[in-house]
Amino acid sequence: MFFIGDHKYRNQGAQPLTDSVYSKGRWMLNFKAGSLFPRTNMTNFTKLDDFLTRNRQQHLEQLFELLRIPSISADSTKSSDMDRAAHWVADRFRDAGLKTELIPGDGPALVYAETDPVPGKPVVLVYGHYDVQPADPIDLWKSPPFAPEIRDGNIYARGSTDDKGQMLTHVLSVLAWKACGEKLPLQVKFLIEGQEEQGSEVLEAKLPEIAKRLACDVIVISDSSQYAKGQPAITYGLRGIAYFELRVHGPKMDLHSGSFGGAVTNPALALARILTEIKTADGRIQLPGFYDSVVELEPSEREMWQSLGFSDDRFAESLGVDALTGESGYTTLERRWARPTFDVHGLLGGYQGEGGKTVIPSWNGAKISFRLVPNQDPKTVGEQLRRFIAEHTPPGVRVEVIDLHGGRGVVVNPDSKYMKGAVEAVEEGFGVKPVLIREGGSIPIVAQMVDALECDVLLIGWGLDDDGAHSPNEKFCLEDFYRGIRASSRLWHHLAR
Amino acid sequence: MFFIGDHKYRNQGAQPLTDSVYSKGRWMLNFKAGSLFPRTNMTNFTKLDDFLTRNRQQHLEQLFELLRIPSISADSTKSSDMDRAAHWVADRFRDAGLKTELIPGDGPALVYAETDPVPGKPVVLVYGHYDVQPADPIDLWKSPPFAPEIRDGNIYARGSTDDKGQMLTHVLSVLAWKACGEKLPLQVKFLIEGQEEQGSEVLEAKLPEIAKRLACDVIVISDSSQYAKGQPAITYGLRGIAYFELRVHGPKMDLHSGSFGGAVTNPALALARILTEIKTADGRIQLPGFYDSVVELEPSEREMWQSLGFSDDRFAESLGVDALTGESGYTTLERRWARPTFDVHGLLGGYQGEGGKTVIPSWNGAKISFRLVPNQDPKTVGEQLRRFIAEHTPPGVRVEVIDLHGGRGVVVNPDSKYMKGAVEAVEEGFGVKPVLIREGGSIPIVAQMVDALECDVLLIGWGLDDDGAHSPNEKFCLEDFYRGIRASSRLWHHLAR
Numbered sequence: 001m002f003f004i005g006d007h008k009y010r011n012q013g014a015q016p017l018t019d020s021v022y023s024k025g026r027w028m029l030n031f032k033a034g035s036l037f038p039r040t041n042m043t044n045f046t047k048l049d050d051f052l053t054r055n056r057q058q059h060l061e062q063l064f065e066l067l068r069i070p071s072i073s074a075d076s077t078k079s080s081d082m083d084r085a086a087h088w089v090a091d092r093f094r095d096a097g098l099k100t101e102l103i104p105g106d107g108p109a110l111v112y113a114e115t116d117p118v119p120g121k122p123v124v125l126v127y128g129h130y131d132v133q134p135a136d137p138i139d140l141w142k143s144p145p146f147a148p149e150i151r152d153g154n155i156y157a158r159g160s161t162d163d164k165g166q167m168l169t170h171v172l173s174v175l176a177w178k179a180c181g182e183k184l185p186l187q188v189k190f191l192i193e194g195q196e197e198q199g200s201e202v203l204e205a206k207l208p209e210i211a212k213r214l215a216c217d218v219i220v221i222s223d224s225s226q227y228a229k230g231q232p233a234i235t236y237g238l239r240g241i242a243y244f245e246l247r248v249h250g251p252k253m254d255l256h257s258g259s260f261g262g263a264v265t266n267p268a269l270a271l272a273r274i275l276t277e278i279k280t281a282d283g284r285i286q287l288p289g290f291y292d293s294v295v296e297l298e299p300s301e302r303e304m305w306q307s308l309g310f311s312d313d314r315f316a317e318s319l320g321v322d323a324l325t326g327e328s329g330y331t332t333l334e335r336r337w338a339r340p341t342f343d344v345h346g347l348l349g350g351y352q353g354e355g356g357k358t359v360i361p362s363w364n365g366a367k368i369s370f371r372l373v374p375n376q377d378p379k380t381v382g383e384q385l386r387r388f389i390a391e392h393t394p395p396g397v398r399v400e401v402i403d404l405h406g407g408r409g410v411v412v413n414p415d416s417k418y419m420k421g422a423v424e425a426v427e428e429g430f431g432v433k434p435v436l437i438r439e440g441g442s443i444p445i446v447a448q449m450v451d452a453l454e455c456d457v458l459l460i461g462w463g464l465d466d467d468g469a470h471s472p473n474e475k476f477c478l479e480d481f482y483r484g485i486r487a488s489s490r491l492w493h494h495l496a497r
Numbered sequence: 498m499f500f501i502g503d504h505k506y507r508n509q510g511a512q513p514l515t516d517s518v519y520s521k522g523r524w525m526l527n528f529k530a531g532s533l534f535p536r537t538n539m540t541n542f543t544k545l546d547d548f549l550t551r552n553r554q555q556h557l558e559q560l561f562e563l564l565r566i567p568s569i570s571a572d573s574t575k576s577s578d579m580d581r582a583a584h585w586v587a588d589r590f591r592d593a594g595l596k597t598e599l600i601p602g603d604g605p606a607l608v609y610a611e612t613d614p615v616p617g618k619p620v621v622l623v624y625g626h627y628d629v630q631p632a633d634p635i636d637l638w639k640s641p642p643f644a645p646e647i648r649d650g651n652i653y654a655r656g657s658t659d660d661k662g663q664m665l666t667h668v669l670s671v672l673a674w675k676a677c678g679e680k681l682p683l684q685v686k687f688l689i690e691g692q693e694e695q696g697s698e699v700l701e702a703k704l705p706e707i708a709k710r711l712a713c714d715v716i717v718i719s720d721s722s723q724y725a726k727g728q729p730a731i732t733y734g735l736r737g738i739a740y741f742e743l744r745v746h747g748p749k750m751d752l753h754s755g756s757f758g759g760a761v762t763n764p765a766l767a768l769a770r771i772l773t774e775i776k777t778a779d780g781r782i783q784l785p786g787f788y789d790s791v792v793e794l795e796p797s798e799r800e801m802w803q804s805l806g807f808s809d810d811r812f813a814e815s816l817g818v819d820a821l822t823g824e825s826g827y828t829t830l831e832r833r834w835a836r837p838t839f840d841v842h843g844l845l846g847g848y849q850g851e852g853g854k855t856v857i858p859s860w861n862g863a864k865i866s867f868r869l870v871p872n873q874d875p876k877t878v879g880e881q882l883r884r885f886i887a888e889h890t891p892p893g894v895r896v897e898v899i900d901l902h903g904g905r906g907v908v909v910n911p912d913s914k915y916m917k918g919a920v921e922a923v924e925e926g927f928g929v930k931p932v933l934i935r936e937g938g939s940i941p942i943v944a945q946m947v948d949a950l951e952c953d954v955l956l957i958g959w960g961l962d963d964d965g966a967h968s969p970n971e972k973f974c975l976e977d978f979y980r981g982i983r984a985s986s987r988l989w990h991h992l993a994r
Contacts, residue, residue: 073852074850074851074852074853074854075850075851075852076851133854133855134848134850134854136848136850137751140750197854198852198853199853225756239755241755241855243853243855245853250818251816251817251818252816252817252818253637253816253817253965253968253969253970254634254965254967254968254969255816255967255968256938256965256966256967256968257840257842257866257868257967258736258738258868258936258937258938258939259722259833259936259937259938259962259966260816260833260937261833261838261840261866261868261937262780262823262824262832262833262836262837262838262840262868262937263812263821263822263823263829263832263833264816264818264821264822264823265818265820265822266840266841268772268841268842268843268844268863269772269773269776269839269840269841271769271844272768272769272770272772272773272841273769273773273778275765275766275769276766276769276770276773279766281770281891283759315760319748319749319750319752319757319761320748320749320750321747321748321749321761321762321893321894322892322893322895323762323892323893324760324761324893325760325761325762325891325892325893326759326760326761327759332760335759335760336756336757336758336759336760339759340759341758341759342766343754343758343759343763343766343857344763344765344766344769344847344858344861345754345765345847345848345853345854345855345856345857345858346765346846346847346848346849346854346856346858347765347768347844347845347846347847347849347861347863348844348849349843349844350841350842350843350844350864351631351633351842351843351864352843352844352845352849352864353571353572353631353633354571354572354573355570355571355572355695355901356571356694356695356696356740356742356842356864356866356901356902357571357630357631357694357842357843357864357967358630358738358740358842358866358938358939358967359842359843359967359968360840360842361841361842361843364841364844366765366844367847367848367849367853367854369754369758369853369855371754371755371758371759394778394822395819395820395822396818396819396820396821396822397818398819404852404853405853439755439756440755440756440757440758440759441753441755441756441855442755442855465756468750468751468753469753469756470751470752470753470754470854470855470856471750471751471752471753471856472750472751473750
């Protein structure tokens with residue numbers, strides 16, 4: 001059901017999706033009219049709703065417990081915290097009587113759990129992650145990243161929105177069904193991993209071995225954003241990513257820039273030149289072949305996003321920038337959701353302390369990534385990058401390209417039968433009908449899981465764009481946490497129908 | 498006597514030094530023939546030489562004591578170590594009965610000391626510094642930077658060559674004269690400061706107030722290198738410097754590069770573009786007006802350096818680079834000693850930890866400097882840089898330019914009468930006649946002191962180019978330490994004649 005997983009659309013260059021349903025504007029009609037989705041009879045949910053209302057404080061305390069564990073997958077000194085987080089999640093499942101297992105691998109363990117099978121009904125696999133991004137720059141946090149607190153109706157902590165808070169809504173909703181003594185109308189499986197922020201290597205390696213256990217009809221993922229505050233969304237596309245570290249090596253030791261300056265290639269300047277050559281000032285990436293396999297936006301899609309009334313001015317103001325920039329010929333939403341791009345995440349090397357030190361560094365580096373769209377392949381982009389750098393390395397330095405992680409982009413079929421159930425559940429949880437959007441971020445493992453399990457997927461995110469998912473002061477709206485649990489509790493019902 | 502301090506040559510653009518002695522090749526003759534400098538009668542020095550030989554171990558121990566103090570002027574947490582170093586130097590002078598004073602200022606104290614006046618004889622001012630460069634990257638040191646040790650005939654420690662070891666040769670030689678009960682043939686004053694590596698702000702501020710106390714005929718500085726191992730040199734030119742920190746500010750917080758990538762200007766890429774635009778691939782600096790006041794090399798000077806037999810291949814090999822690069826039309830020595838240049842010393846901002854973090858940093862920065870030659874002025878270069886950046890800042894970011902430090906370049910008159918005495922002293926200390934070179938490094942305060950004191954200057958360095966002055970594993974040749982003390986002990990005699 002993923003276009004990227006469909007042989008028809010893979011590796012065919014920039015061929016438009018002309019015979020796809022989504023090129024015919026049908027979903028737009030659905031989204032606008034809303035007539036295809038009759039409202040549910042809610043009388044069966046009184047008991048469940050009461051339970052959720054009574055347990056708000058307890059649910060929050062459980063989230064706080066998990067948020068207090070600094071499970072930073074990028075930081076190798078945090079491996080015992082990774083273990084603690086994995087066990088914490090597993091213990092919740094065990095406490096509720098789910099068949100639970102920690103699947104070990106070469107890295108953080110996978111947490112797997114399942115409710116009882118329900119013959120004749122779909123099987124849902126909830127995917128989420130218990131690892132979080134690093135917390136630096138730590139001095140910009142108003143409250144410590146791993147000491148969650150509520151301010152202005154938001155939960156502030158690293159991982160609150162990405163993804164502990166969102167992931168937990170599904171765990172708590174299943175636990176609520178069990179606690180109320182209700183039989184779940186379908187089987188729910190959980191796969192909660194600990195390496196999403198670092199490329200899901202353990203899951204990728206284990207996938208063939210555990211595919212049978214994970215077998216399902218639809219994967220449910222809450223690791224994305226609503227369109228705006230008060231306007232929930234269902235995300236039908238994600239970008240992919242190809243992440244690298246560049247290291248430009250110059251002289252074998254740091255040199256005094258007075259005695260040597262002017263006679264050797266400065267590694268930082270060589271790096272700057274290479275980075276500048278990768279992307280033009282008007283946002284076009286210069287790696288030969290980079291755009292060959294990019295699937296272009298459909299006119300109907302551009303039209304639909306136009307109708308969302310996105311304001312460039314308000315967006316720029318919210319980010320504190322005086323101008324938005326990007327690839328010529330595309331709107332801001334198109335640039336963020338459906339066009340590939342190139343970014344630098346950090347600069348490395350040389351003197352970084354107070355005051356001045358007059359050295360020519362022996363090396364400088366950069367953390368960089370390309371965001372990809374269907375049908376770009378991260379491995380191909382890596383090869384294109386290596387060729388480009390080989391041709392653009394100035395004399396006097398040597399450039400090392402280190403692969404960090406990668407994953408393909410995905411576009412979900414909006415006509416999926418599960419999409420209808422999801423729209424109803426979200427509307428009942430949030431009180432507002434969701435819109436259909438894409439998201440610029442990546443969940444690299446998604447395309448691989450869909451390929452391996454041959455299933456459908458639902459990306460229903462409870463976050464907000466300004467949650468600061470990878471920034472200081474990450475937050476998650478407290479009410480959206482509760483609405484997410486409620487929507488999730490309805491989801492099992494609607495997907496089972 | 499500094500061309501840069503001479504109104505004839507200041508602020509006249511690129512006017513060649515046609516009426517200078519050094520444009521007529523005379524010194525080259527002197528250097529080659531050596532006939533102008535008759536050898537000294539050495540019989541008076543037996544007692545002094547014996548003393549120096551007997552006290553080698555004690556002198557080394559004294560240097561080690563000073564090297565153990567981590568007096569890093571760039572590091573504000575090291576202010577008590579700065580104090581300790583200043584007092585250690587002052588105590589040596591006091592122990593030997595010199596009139597000694599710590600001159601406080603807005604930063605590390607100046608250490609001043611003087612021997613008794615000798616009427617009718619020149620007054621010498623020894624300038625040196627007790628502060629050192631930061632020691633990072635600390636993990637590249639084979640022995641701890643502030644635990645000096647001898648390996649392969651070298652003293653390894655931060656500050657060994659720059660400048661504690663070199664500076665101490667003059668202190669110890671004056672102390673040796675006193676210890677031997679000899680009356681110094683001229684008055685020696687010492688000014689040992691603690692901010693040379695950070696732009697000498699205290700000294701600069703105090704200079705007008707203390708100029709009378711510092712009054713002298715010639716300043717002696719040992720803070721540079723010999724031409725090569727076994728070939729001492731007298732340095733007649735230094736480059737100036739203009740050092741800045743650039744900070745490129747983008748969005749007000751770090752952004753998730755998935756959700757936002759492609760729609761905002763990446764501060765690291767904006768920085769890379771600006772750095773790349775400052776200097777062309779063939780080494781020309783693009784700030785308008787940058788070369789207007791540069792004094793071009795004289796043909797005789799180029800010829801003299803040509804005769805030094807410098808090997809590009811051996812140089813490149815010693816640095817571990819496969820090619821030398823730089824400004825078109827100039828040799829490596831010319832690029833290093835007499836041409837301005839632009840370098841980056843460190844890159845700042847964004848994610849610098851292990852693995853990958855997918856943020857668009859809210860800011861990135863760079864430590865940068867321009868090395869200057871006569872008659873460039875660091876303030877003018879700062880204005881040129883600010884104008885250039887204002888015109889080259891991409892939309893969506895704001896660039897901050899922070900002044901760190903600056904100083905003009907100098908070229909010394911090689912016909913100075915003190916030069917002859919210095920050549921003799923160096924030859925007697927090292928057993929080899931020195932050659933005349935320039936040095937690419939900067940001692941920013943030198944031009945200002947010469948202007949303020951209206952005196953001559955001698956740059957006689959005992960270091961070596963591969964000492965790693967600002968690098969890990971900084972060293973100073975043990976025998977050159979002893980030879981330097983011996984040369985210094987003769988210097989007072991030859992300058993007094």
